[in-house]
Amino acid sequence: MSRPNTHALTSVLVANRGEIACRVMRTAKAIGLTTVAVHSATDRDARHVREADIAVDLGGSKAADSYLQIDKLIAAAKRSGAQGIHPGYGFLSENAKFARAVEQAGLIFLGPPVSAIDAMGSKSAAKTLMETAGVPLVPGYHGEAQDAQTFRDAAARIGYPVLLKATAGGGGKGMKVVERDEDLADALASAQREAQSSFGDSRMLVEKYVLKPRHVEIQVFADQYGHCLYLNERDCSIQRRHQKVVEEAPAPGLSAELRRAMGEAAVRAAQAIGYVGAGTVEFLLDARGEFFFMEMNTRLQVEHPVTEAITGLDLVAWQIRVAQGEPLPITQAQVPLNGHAIEVRLYAEDPANDFLPATGTLQVYRESAAGPGRRVDSGVTEGAEVSPFYDPMLGKLIAWGEDREQARLRLLAMLDEFAIGGLRTNLAFLRRIIAHPAFAACELDTGFIPRYQAELLPPAEGLSDEFWAVAAEAYRHGTSNTVRTDDPHSSWSSTNGLRLGLPNEVELKLSCAGETRTVTLSAPSTDVTLQGEQLTLKHNGLRRQTLAIRRGDTLYLRWQGELHAITAFDPIAAVDANHTHQGGLSAPMNGSIVRVLVEVGQPVEAGTPLVVLEAMKMEHSIRANQAGTVSALYCAEGEMVSEGTVLVELTEI
CATH class of the missing domain: 3.40.50.20 (Rossmann fold)
Incomplete structure (x- = not known):
């Protein structure tokens, strides 16, 4: 139609x-x-x-x-x-x-017609439509009743674990895995609040949480004359918090027969609702090659660049032309499939702290160099403020290659070139995923990150002596050495460590990643030189370069693939920073208080939720770190708070 x-x-x-x-x-x-x-x-x-x-x-x-x-x-x-x-x-x-x-x-x-959004924009309506059409579905409940008891009954019938999902949205918002009946009510209430905040619609569905599935989706495109194509598929299995982290096209290991079967099923779904424009039909794919309909996204997807990379098509240009009444320019048989593309999503977040969103200023922001098979889609620049009001994604890195391994190696190089300073990001985490042997071997499913968590999220290690020596030299090079301005030739106009009658030394007390170190430097070393933002190191006949960027009193030094922020240690400031209320629990990020769950004088057990904070469209519970009594509350519902603000004070029992 x-x-x-x-x-x-x-x-x-x-x-x-x-x-x-x-x-x-x-x-x-x-x-x-x-x-x-x-x-x-x-x-x-x-x-x-x-x-x-x-x-x-x-x-x-x-x-x-x-x-x-x-x-x-x-x-x-x-x-x-x-x-x-x-x-x-x-x-x-x-x-x-x-x-x-x-x-x-x-x-x-x-975008698509209103009727198509009505039919497929709601996950519940889409599942009902697919069920009628005979498309295999994951067992679940997607009815109109939204009370807690209905969901409890459905979960008992389906069997735990179950997945709660917002019917009106995606991207992990309003989505919770529930392992036990006693956790369902709180999880449902939290998911409904997230859904309402993100999409203006709190309706939910519940379905069986399928273990070890692959997430494979089909890109479809339709014009106003009933023609519809599938533009191959994408594997989006590597996820955290039910949100995609790595996407690639085509999906590794799919036979031509399976690709055609999934593609034709997606086209039938789109044509059944008179679809027009760009859309994505998402499936769960099990190890036996059986696929189950999940949902249809009636929009352009975050991961569309990998489809563009393997087809050579501009999907936004297609959207504009189709909206103006133009027909699709090619047939299904003419859809290209060239090489392989991999995309990673760059987030302002702290992987070491349960992927909590991060806010702050991008003091340093350097993207990978442009070139063949390299693409960066970003929405920020150096100096930008990352606020708590929106999704924490900063951008995407996309690499294309003649084959998957070439794309993977090219993406690793791009990740190595990227530099971000001023707030926490998942940049190093992304590199560990792409470099992991299991990823290289195409071991893809939605449990990838939890399964390899020890390697992907290693505990922080102490910084080496070599790091501190290089950091001190770089910090000295990056510091203006003029002290006396009226006579630049005077011995007193330099901080080069000259002390009459004593060794030519200088001490620097530096701080980085919670560690402090006093480093004694003699005369400036010719083995370490700084030109602009390139630090050159010479050691044992080897010469290598790394990034060193000064921003005020902070030096950002790239070391072993990560950008470290180095500052001069100020003991007085450190005492002030560490002076907090005894037993106080603080906000892990900027955000707004959506619920205060306790009162002053209330006894609580370790792990009890105290306050619910909303930041970047997600809810985060602040829990008691010990058994105790709530002795003070420093926040109220609806209030905006800054990272580090003490919210609740506990007195140990």
Whole structure:
């Protein structure tokens, strides 16, 4: 079934932010369209705003006050003269109410018809439709009743463990694995709050949690005339917190027959609902080659670049052309499949601390060098602030090769070149995954990260003597050595360690990663030189270079693949920083308090949830680290708090 042809576009508004907004605008500009960005008050200086031809301020800070405000988005399009709206992904990209409002305003929605979003945008509705069509489903409940008892009964019937999922969204938001009946009520309430916050819809479904599956998805594309193609598949099995971390195309180990069977099933699903545009049908694939329908995402996916890499197609350009009434330019038999591509998602988060999101300033941000088979899609620049209001993804690194191993090695090189300083990221964690022998051997399933956690998340090791020696030399090189400015030739105008009648030495007391070390340096060594931001080291006849960047009093030094922040140790500041309330539990990140679960005077056991903090669209429970009594509360529901703020004080029993 086709939709009426639409008028030609000359300008497009991107109703999103970050890397996807930048990526959509890149293609829009390349084909001659005027680009319009929208932004919250927090994002007024963001990269996507600077790169747009026109920008409209939506106000507010949280997504609920800006990017999720349909009326504001429509008004922004009208004010800017945009004729079409691209929803990106996340936010309102799968919201039928938004798509309907765009069309009613006389604008072109660069996405599927409202009817398709209604049918497939809800995970529950999609599963019902697929069940009717005879597509295999994972056992579960996806009905209208949303009370806790209904979910408890369904979970008992299905059998634990079960997976709670928001019907209106994805990306791990509103998703919880529940192992026991007694944990279900709290998990359901938390998942509903996350879903409401992220998608404006708290409805949930529950399904059997399948152990050791692969997550394989099919990229489909349809035009307004009933033609639909599948553009091969992607393996997205490596995940943390039910959110994809690594994606690749094609999926390793799939036979041509299985690829065709999954692709044709995906096309049938899309055609059954009159689909138009880019969409993704997601399947669970077991070791026997059987696949089960999970959901259909009625939007462009985060991982679409790997499909573009192996097909040579620009999917955003296809979206724009199809929305204007153009037919698909190729047939199924003409869909290319060239080489292999792997993508990793770069997040501001702390893998060593249960992947908690990180906030702060990107003091250092250096992307991998461009080149054949190398692509970086990002939405930030050096100096940008990463706030607690939005998803913590900074960007994506995509490598293509003639085969999987070439793509893997190229991606490793890109990860080695990337440098980020000022906040915690998963950069080193990503490198460990891509370098892991099991990944190289295509051992892919959703349990990959937990299974190899010891190697992927090793305990922090002490920094070596060699590191401290190099760090001290680099720090000295990076420090202005002028003390006396009126006579630069004076012996007193240098901090080179000259002491009359004594050895030519200087002591530096440095701090890095919670460690401190006093290093004694003699005259500046010719084995360590710093030119610009390149530190050259000579040792045992070997010469190597590494990155050394000074930002104020902090030196960022790349050492053994990681960027370390080195500062001069200030004992007074250290005492002040460590002076907190006795027994106090602090916020692990910037965020807002959504629930206070205890009262002053209440006794609690170790592990008892005390406060629920929302940051970057996810909820995090602050739990008692010991048995005790709540002696003080320093927060209230709805309050914004900064990282390190003491929230609750416990007195040990």
